[in-house]
Amino acid sequence: MPDPAPRRLSSPKPRTRRGQDTRAAILRAAETVIGEVGFAAASIADITRAAGIAQGTFYIYFQSKDEVFRELVVEMGRLTRAFLTEAVADAPDRLTAERRGLRAFLAFVAERPALYNIVMEARFVAPDAYRDYYQTFARGYAQNLAAAMQEAEIRAGDVETRAWALMGMAITLGERFAIWDKTKDLDQVVEDVFDMLERGLKP
Amino acid sequence: MPDPAPRRLSSPKPRTRRGQDTRAAILRAAETVIGEVGFAAASIADITRAAGIAQGTFYIYFQSKDEVFRELVVEMGRLTRAFLTEAVADAPDRLTAERRGLRAFLAFVAERPALYNIVMEARFVAPDAYRDYYQTFARGYAQNLAAAMQEAEIRAGDVETRAWALMGMAITLGERFAIWDKTKDLDQVVEDVFDMLERGLKP
Numbered sequence: 001m002p003d004p005a006p007r008r009l010s011s012p013k014p015r016t017r018r019g020q021d022t023r024a025a026i027l028r029a030a031e032t033v034i035g036e037v038g039f040a041a042a043s044i045a046d047i048t049r050a051a052g053i054a055q056g057t058f059y060i061y062f063q064s065k066d067e068v069f070r071e072l073v074v075e076m077g078r079l080t081r082a083f084l085t086e087a088v089a090d091a092p093d094r095l096t097a098e099r100r101g102l103r104a105f106l107a108f109v110a111e112r113p114a115l116y117n118i119v120m121e122a123r124f125v126a127p128d129a130y131r132d133y134y135q136t137f138a139r140g141y142a143q144n145l146a147a148a149m150q151e152a153e154i155r156a157g158d159v160e161t162r163a164w165a166l167m168g169m170a171i172t173l174g175e176r177f178a179i180w181d182k183t184k185d186l187d188q189v190v191e192d193v194f195d196m197l198e199r200g201l202k203p
Numbered sequence: 204m205p206d207p208a209p210r211r212l213s214s215p216k217p218r219t220r221r222g223q224d225t226r227a228a229i230l231r232a233a234e235t236v237i238g239e240v241g242f243a244a245a246s247i248a249d250i251t252r253a254a255g256i257a258q259g260t261f262y263i264y265f266q267s268k269d270e271v272f273r274e275l276v277v278e279m280g281r282l283t284r285a286f287l288t289e290a291v292a293d294a295p296d297r298l299t300a301e302r303r304g305l306r307a308f309l310a311f312v313a314e315r316p317a318l319y320n321i322v323m324e325a326r327f328v329a330p331d332a333y334r335d336y337y338q339t340f341a342r343g344y345a346q347n348l349a350a351a352m353q354e355a356e357i358r359a360g361d362v363e364t365r366a367w368a369l370m371g372m373a374i375t376l377g378e379r380f381a382i383w384d385k386t387k388d389l390d391q392v393v394e395d396v397f398d399m400l401e402r403g404l405k406p
Contacts, residue, residue: 095405098404120327124241134379138379152406155398155402155406157398158395161380161395165372165396168371168372168375168376169368169369169371171375172368173367173371176337180334192360193364193365195358200358200399200400200402200403
């Protein structure tokens with residue numbers, strides 16, 4: 001898929017542990033601030049204040065609010081994927097992994113609802129970062145499904161379409177059941193979805 | 204689900220055919236303009252210019268850009284639902300209706316991609332309208348699934364969770380295959396998804 005927006009050169013990543021910690025603190029502060037007030041209203045001063053660092057320090061790590069936002073979108077994707085990979089590591093087969101993966105995703109969303117604000121605002125503020133976010137997820141998802149198909153753990157079918165369909169499901173279920181209204185038990189949500197996904201809707 | 208944002212009183216709808224046409228033209232122009240440049244950058248002057256009416260005429264129908272945007276979100280929902288209802292009217296059973304409904308939704312999205320810009324921007328600009336949009340869809344969806352369950356046209360299961368899952372799938376598939384990259388045949392996308400939805404992933 002062609003990516004029309006040119007990529008800017010990003011700042012180099014710090015090599016020292018302390019530098020890495022400061023950079024991580026800035027990203028975490030950006031998550032809180034931008035997640036709360038939105039990209040336009042958030043200032044670099046708000047972010048450095050939330051991170052507990054001097055404003056000048058920000059520029060050692062990022063050139064601009066735009067850069068920290070783009071990096072935040074990438075980082076949220078990395079964090080989510082790392083969390084899911086960990087959650088499904090011991091799954092004996094793909095369907096169990098899918099089930100645990102959805103459950104972990106809903107837990108992640110409930111814990112860090114700013115994820116949605118940030119990724120969905122990226123659609124407008126940094127469309128290429130938004131696409132990359134989903135494409136990276138979908139690619140990994142499709143690879144897992146393809147491997148499972150090879151092992152006959154799932155029925156044969158188009159892995160790309162399935163990956164996007166399953167991803168879309170998770171996003172909407174997260175917003176509905178882990179952000180808007182948390183009264184329904186998330187284990188039950190996962191059971192109900194997987195009843196459909198594993199056995200199908202056909203009577 | 205409680206709705207925290209207070210609703211403003213909206214302007215009365217016109218009674219004459221001519222008034223209704225003008226109002227519809229304003230909404231259609233708002234769809235084009237806001238869909239293209241976003242809510243913040245769009246001005247009422249841009250909208251009235253695109254609608255081919257005097258700026259003062261706008262205020263006969265809407266009090267503000269905010270009001271026209273909210274009404275646009277409602278209208279996009281109405282249009283989509285009317286289009287889908289029409290597309291599935293002759294379906295002999297629910298699974299056929301689901302299949303035709305998804306196909307029609309993808310066609311609608313390909314034709315009017317501004318739908319996504321508007322609804323997703325509503326998440327930030329008019330969060331209550333955004334929720335209403337999805338809740339109205341989900342309610343109708345769940346009712347259809349419940350009726351189909353009664354008729355044993357689909358397997359028993361939680362209709363609310365299924366409705367949100369299916370809706371999320373459609374949204375993401377629309378963005379991926381009907382907006383970003385249209386190279387994959389949309390009939391094939393629908394076939395591939397319904398292979399999973401009807402028969403399940405279990406081998």
